[in-house]
Amino acid sequence: MNFYESARFQYAAARLMVKLVQFRQSGRFVKNITNNSNFDVQLVSQSDGSFNINIESPEQSTGDDPFMRASLADLVAYVSERVVEKIDENSLQDTTTGSADRPPGGDAPGDAPVAALDRLIATIRSGEASASDLPPQIGELIKRRVAETDREQRLALNQAEISRIDIARSQKLIAMSAPLISEMATALRRSANTLEITTATTGGSNSVLFLDRRMAQEIETAIVDDEITPILADITQFNKDNGWGKFKIENGAKVINFSIPYDILPSIRRKLIDSMNVDMVYLQVYYVRDRSAEIVRALIVGILPTPER
Incomplete structure (x- = not known):
């Protein structure tokens, strides 16, 4: 090394x-x-x-406060x-749709790529399939998704303490x-x-x-804003399982990928799904920028009442 x-x-x-x-x-x-x-x-x-x-x-000892x-x-x-x-669905689709790289068992008709990957992980954990038999890029996707789901479970189990932040x-x-x-x-x-x-x-x-x-x-090149930015956005895509999605800003001129932390996702999931039926939703986000300060993605941490026009 x-x-x-x-x-x-x-x-x-x-x-x-x-x-x-x-x-x-x-x-x-x-x-x-x-x-x-x-x-x-x-x-x-x-x-x-x-x-x-x-x-x-x-x-941490019991005597500590x-x-x-x-x-x-x-x-x-x-x-x-x-x-x-x-994980975004486009990169999943690019990696898993090739015939040589397709996960064993294939995708069920209409399956979202994330759901298909979760089913594959379940078969590996149950012993029905072996990760060593998969192409390297599928194996890395599995490790990435396992880390996501393990974080989700960890944050859900410790929600009371995490909410102190x-x-x-x-x-x-x-x-x-x-x-x-x-x-x-x-x-x-x-x-x-x-x-x-x-x-x-x-x-x-x-x-x-x-x-x-x-x-x-x-x-390495990403810089997360220090402050939250409130924005009006049009939600165009949202994966309710892992919190990834896309929204449009600047009158639809710019499309931004977003993600929602698992400790926040349960509290705003329903509201975000409902918001896809309206033109605009008022979001609290951290922007993630590249070294030239261009926005590359966003982190949604809350939803505010939509201001009256």
Whole structure:
């Protein structure tokens, strides 16, 4: 593995994990990590020849009065939902429609690509199919979708604690974590093909984040706005299962892909579906821009009452 890229990844990952532990404890984090603010996140020894990086975060004791009781993986899931783009149906269609690359069993008539991928994942988990028999690009799609669904389950199970993160704190978390996850993605320039964050449990392991090289390239150049922007938009496409979709702005002149974090999706799903029957909906979004400040996608975090014209 390239030494320079590996070092940049580890430094960014270390800063992200320590700052998330600080946030879990007090609801805030410091800009510069000093000896006093360096929480005891430990690097676990690894086997020879492995590039796995295993860490352990300090346990929250019953005597503590922390800002929130959540695992480090819960917070990684929270920020990943706001930095990493969701699987979009166009890329799924491009990857799975070729006869040579079509998932075993094929798609049922009328199946959406995401639904077809979820059915394939279910057959692999039940032992009816083997991931090793699939083409590499399908295998990576599966890992990406598994990370999405595992984050959904994790955030749903910990909704009470996650809800303690208000808008102001969420804005600060995104502003802190987005550039660090971007820095972590440098390991995929030449050294690695994929990057995956998993958490070990008594029942096995769960995926929290998965990146391939294309995703890493997008994250490296993406800049998430620090502030929420309220916009009037026309919703043209929406996947109710994973929160991905498209809307039009500027009188239909521009089409923007959007995603909705899983901890927010259940509360606005019905309203967003209903909004597809009207011309405009008033959204709260974070724009994600490229280095020239052009909008490349959006993150929907709320719906406001539509203002009267």
